Amino acid sequence: METSMTTRRIKAGLDHVVVKLTASHAAVARDVVAKTIYSRVFDYLVERINSAVAAAASADRFIGVVDIFGFEIFATNSLEQLCINYANEKLQQLFASFVFDMEQREYVQEAIEWTFVSFPSNDECVSLVDGRPMGLFSLLDEQCLVPRGNDTQLAAKFYDTFSGSSCFQSSKLQRGHGQFAVVHYAGTVVYSTAGFCDKNKDSVHPEALELLVGSTLPFVTSLFRTSPTSSHMRKHSHSSKRQSSGGGGGGAVSSSVVIKFKSQLTTLLELLHATVPHFVRCIKPNDMLHPAEFTAPRVLEQLRCSGVLEAVKISRAGYPVRMPHAIFQREFRPLLTDKTADLATQVAALTAAHADLGALDHPFQIGLTKVFMIQAAYQHLHRVQVTLQGAATGTLQRIGRGFVARRRFRLVRSAIVTVQSWLRS
The missing domain is CATH 1.20.120.720 (Myosin VI head, motor domain, U50 subdomain)
Known part of the structure; x- marks a missing residue:
């Protein structure tokens, strides 16, 4: 050994x-x-x-839980932290795609009048890391292929290539120590290139x-x-x-660490893109890892950087409740006065019949295949339905109690007649 x-x-x-x-x-x-x-x-x-x-091979539906390591910022950050933070950047990109891009794309496809909301994009940071042929990972793999390639040459390559990127930073002090900083969506992280090449070869x-x-x-x-x-x-x-004298020299790297990592992450993202994801955001209450301590500015910064505030803004300003035309007509059929009219006429009559709906600003929009509602409109219709169902329930209960009472009366009367007939005989 x-x-x-x-x-x-x-x-x-x-x-x-x-x-x-x-x-x-x-x-x-x-x-x-x-x-x-x-x-x-x-x-x-x-x-x-x-x-x-x-599960059975024929199963085409599943519920999965993806628990991804969180964003990492340590006193010394190396290739491991860059890979982990890159994965978080890709998941943030997925979040933005589903919550912002696809949301607003549906409004366009359904011909809904909509004021577009700008949202933070981390595309430049992702491209900085995995861009080809000039990304951090690509240059790292290239350096591992160069004879006598080392971390010092890698750092110099980073400084020359990314000096104009808004997501890449390197001060004179950092350059003297082979360090660089990446501006991630969750904050700026300083990385040390020491050990990058050896860790990437990992052979x-x-x-x-x-x-x-x-x-x-x-x-x-x-x-x-x-x-x-x-x-x-x-x-x-x-x-x-x-090379015998090459401290970390070159040679063919058939599958480096970053290549394997990107491949595994790509497979995971392809799976997530094919599903309907629900996101759970974990927010650090403070940077000192202290219990029961809440740093409001730091929490607000995380909410803003992760796009949560913009997601809430879209939810409030947009139409979070949407139903296909047929489902809308079936669900709210008791509230529709003219069931033979077209959908636009029915919705207009529904709005006119309820003062609370009329007071709202554009409570409904009828798309090509769906009816879009603001949350307040849906909640109002739901309350009205509950009221009508309550009244209907009372009516059904009265009818039921009357049926039971009449049936009992007939049984008692028949019994009395039978007893009287028996006594008289």
């Missing part, structure tokens, strides 16, 4: 040369092995759990893979012998060429 963690075999022509790793590279190799074992165990558990609770040395495959623990052996990724990584590791 010590040899596999502190050395690596490099192919030089037809020969193989064993090179000792520096302390920092040995530490990276150790961490990669630990993360690889964790990843294989995690995948194994997910596969077993899925097979145990899997296990073939010697370490051989060690894990030959483990004395049957479970560990099974994880690596049955994994196609293991043989691929082993093949790739043997075929790659490294």
Whole structure:
């Protein structure tokens, strides 16, 4: 184990040369092995759990809960935090698409008169991270392919490429320490490029893979012998060429960390786009992680940056209640006076018949396929329906009680006649 963690075999022509790793590279190799074992165990558990609770293959409806790690800002932020915060940016983009863009697009499709509400967009920040060919992730992958590529060169590339971006910042002090800042929707985060390249490669040395495959623990052996990724990584590791003096040198990176992360995130977002999502926003009450402490300005900033205030604004200014024409006519049929008239006439008569509706500003709009209502109009119609249903319930109860009383009276009268006839005889 010590040899596999502190050395690596490099192919030089037809020969193989064993090179000792520096302390920092040995530490990276150790961490990669630990993360690889964790990843294989995690995948194994997910596969077993899925097979145990899997629904029928024909099921086309489901209710899923997606619990995503929150936005992270630490004293020192590295590639892990950039990936996590990028995922949150993509989910924020999804939120904006569903709540703002699709909402207003439906008004256009239904020919509804509507004053468009501007909403915050994080498209530029997302493009800064995953843009091709000039995004943070793309440049990182490129640097990992360059012989002798390192974090210092990566930082310099970032500074030269993104100096004109409004979402990218780098002061002289930050440049001196290989740092840069990204203006996320939830706040500005300073990242350190130290370790970016090694973390992105995240490749296990073939010697370490051989060690894990030959483990004395049957479970560990099974994880690596049955994994196609293991043989691929082993093949790739043997075929790659490294510079013996290149502290983090180049070589082909078949699948970097950011490539895998983007692929998994894309798959998740495709699934979410195919569903009807409901969003639950978690707001930090304070930045000190103190219990029972509420910092109002910080909470307001989060609500504003995440688009919650704009979502509420659209909900209040727009038409949150909408029903297809047929459902509207069926649900409010008791309130419609002329059931043979067209829908526009029925809605106009309904508005004229109720002073509370007439006092509202455009309580209804009839779209091409749906009736749009403001919340106050729907609540008023609901209250009127409840009142009518209450009166109808009282009438039905009187009819029912009368039926029971008359039936009981007839039974009693018949019994009395029978008893009298018996006594007289």
